[in-house]
Amino acid sequence: MGEDQRARGGPWRTRTGPFRRTRRSFDRVPEAQVSDYDAKMIMLSVENLDEALEFYTGTLGMTLKFRDGAHFAALDGGSVTIALATAVDHPIPGKVVVGIKTADVDAAATAIEDGGGAIVKGPYDDAHERRAVVYDNNGNGLVFYSPLARK
Known part of the structure; x- marks a missing residue:
């Protein structure tokens, strides 16, 4: 063969x-x-942000990019951002989610649904970006996002 x-x-x-x-x-x-998509982030679900940060910064030596309270932190993972999020800020708690930047979040969500996946939430605007939380056709979590224009 x-x-x-x-x-x-x-x-x-x-x-x-x-x-x-x-x-x-x-x-x-x-x-x-x-080519319309750019995987930029891997979001991990954590129960305790402080313990997770100690592991990733202390054990693995990753650099903290920013932290948002006790529920979200972003680490420099080289070509991607490693995001740590508690259930408060994680789009699908308990799952690993890949963040994919795209110019058209709505079209990406429609394509996922048409291709056998499912829309979990959105498309919607939050404070900084337009997002759609989806499952692919195998149940993997994805977040499509596009930064909103600054006002």
Whole structure:
């Protein structure tokens, strides 16, 4: 059997080839759709923010970017932000959630729903950004967000 091509995009599909042979191939997702999204944050659910901060800053040596009370903190994770949030500020407590920046939160939420996922909350505006909290088609939590224009 040849190289597993699924990693290059798209689900497997059976096609009938010449001479009545069957071969496996895949449908590619257009590249333009993917380029509209930028994974920027991984949000972890924590019960005690102080203990979690001690672990990530003390044990792993990550730098604290900012903290919001006893319920949210952002750490420098290199190319992504590692966010620690208690149930007060976590969009789906108990789950790991990936934050994805996009120019059109509403379109992203619609695409998730049309593709077999589910909208948990939103799209909605909070103090700083437009957000939509969703599950993908496998139950993984995602937050699509776009900064609001400053007033």
